[in-house]
Amino acid sequence: KGCGGSHPKLESHQQLPMHTGAPTHQTAHADRFEPQALMAELQERKAAFDAAEQKMMRMEPLTDEEQELYDLTSGDAIQEKLTWLSAHCKAMVENGEITMGEKQQLREQVGDKLTAAREELAAAEAENKPKKAEKLTQAITNLSARHAMIMEHTYVAWHGMTRHNVACGVVPRPK
Numbered sequence: 001k002g003c004g005g006s007h008p009k010l011e012s013h014q015q016l017p018m019h020t021g022a023p024t025h026q027t028a029h030a031d032r033f034e035p036q037a038l039m040a041e042l043q044e045r046k047a048a049f050d051a052a053e054q055k056m057m058r059m060e061p062l063t064d065e066e067q068e069l070y071d072l073t074s075g076d077a078i079q080e081k082l083t084w085l086s087a088h089c090k091a092m093v094e095n096g097e098i099t100m101g102e103k104q105q106l107r108e109q110v111g112d113k114l115t116a117a118r119e120e121l122a123a124a125e126a127e128n129k130p131k132k133a134e135k136l137t138q139a140i141t142n143l144s145a146r147h148a149m150i151m152e153h154t155y156v157a158w159h160g161m162t163r164h165n166v167a168c169g170v171v172p173r174p175k
Helices: 023-026 034-057 064-072 074-092 101-128 130-152 161-169
Strands: none
Touching: 034 064, 034 074, 074 130, 101 130
């Protein structure tokens, strides 16, 4: 789920790292910081936290790993980080701060969603479901606009620079 590659300085959500078993600097400040990788990791942590919470509700004992996760964070804190990172990624895409590979990935994802929405629209119209057809028509309009926005962006070429160094101002952002 691409969300852009280059990132401006991480200036919030408590710099995003969550206890992951790896030192904090390896999680959010690695030389090749990838927002989509962090998003996936946070989603995994949220699922693990929710599963631990469910076990506790059933009065089942937690494993050491589950207990550590439960002691170090909360479901709300993880969700807050996910929400912030998602908005951050969306802004990066809208600002054209994506690599060529990410642009291609996003184009394919939006194209697949457009195809699926068009197929669903045809089915809704065939089944005479006007409300569903109206929602799908709006979704197609929004997806088409997003696809056009992605296609307009030129990609960011990093030429060996690390994203971390660019984001932290060590080297200038490529033009």
